Amino acid sequence: MATPSQRPPSAGGLQFLGAVAGGLVHEIRNPLSTLRLNLQLMEEDWEGATDPAAVRSLERIQTLKREVARLEDILNDFLRYAGIRRLDLAEVDLNRVLEETTTFFGPECVRAHVDLAFYPDTRLPLVRLDERLLKQALMNLLLNAVQAMEGRPGSQLFVRTRLDGDRARVDVIDNGPGIPVEFRDRVWDVYFSSKKAGTGLGLPTARRIAEEHGGSLTYATELGKGTDFVLVLPLRGPPATEAPPQDA
Template sequence: MNEQEQDETIDQWRRRYAQLAALAGELAHEIKNPLSVIRMNMELLHEDFEEINLPLARRAVERIETVNRQCQRLDTYLKDFLEFTRFTSLELKAGSLNDQIEQVLDFFLRKAEEQGVKIDRHLDAALPSIKLDSQTLQQALTNLVKNALEAMPNGGQLLVRTRLVRNGVALDVIDTGCGMEANALLNMFKEFYTSKDGGTGLGLPTARKIIEAHSGRINVQSEVGTGTCFTVEFPTPARLPE
């Protein structure tokens, strides 16, 4: 197979992937509509049975609550799946990585305080601009910070740092949480893999997908009982790959 044939094959696979992703997204949307109707009616049934002080009614309430929990779980799966499949191209413009992570940290500030997590920000004020799509990049950064906070339910420290590196700029998200075992490190970026109760296993794969769409890369180091460090690197405009 010559180079032209290889390029044509790659293009064909890309088109096929885009078509499948679009179809999966449409299917997820179709599932969300009846699921919303089911949840609404179960909530109404819950209200009706709560007013009846009989053993049969109490058992019915328990079963309704079970259905509601499973509906919520499905809704979370669908939401994360749609985020994973929804973008096919990015509108990249010059922007500040510092501004992006500042907005995400501000969003999680109250949650961090409630958990007893201290956020330390060490952002290089001289950091050059990068090419970014604000909405999707913030989604990736949100997943990283959310993951770090979930690793510290009983408090800790979250260090967020930006810095210059040889090929562009880097962002470090470092937590003092539970850390990850070897199996989790090997599988953490695989779709639907999760070691958390109620997790969908799509947060980190989505983050990596977005970062790579920005011509970036993500690495992780972790030690059980010590914490985890995610490092994301982006090229600066002058160093963007052709």
């Protein structure tokens, strides 16, 4: 028999937890920014110092600054993931959004020696979505693809849109190494990352954004061949019941 602690939390419970955690994160961010500001001032005080003790102190201050910046990044990522906000919906040209996102991402692809191509389906009608959130989800997928392929010769990133009945479909396809079998379920887990400097929030955040729109995010992958992340969005936006609470 399930004990209370084994029972899955209700949506209301999760929302409550999200709000509590969000509040906690805000509380931690304030003292962190005080720390950062004071470390900055201390760094300026010690700058140009030549005696060894002062130089050591300066190095320690810089280490502390980096650690504070990392903590701030972690908290910001978390807020982005946990942030329950009202979707800012509008009728949007999804091809234009992808055009802009891939263009913005161009220099990163050049740097990583990845060939990037975008194939829009010109039949696609306007889609009701939150443009800022959607761009965030797409950026996470593009970044993952480039990170997976980086350093492999002949790396190619294809992005395409398609009209699929009453839904729009976006594929982000890479010819990287594919997702290892042992990671395949875990990639959706919050904080799962196979990368040295990864936070592990990119995919859960992207999926959450898709689901808040009444859509889905899935993938198909083959070892040694690559991975295709598939984002599906209903053209008419999220059903009313799936919209997050108005007061969030």
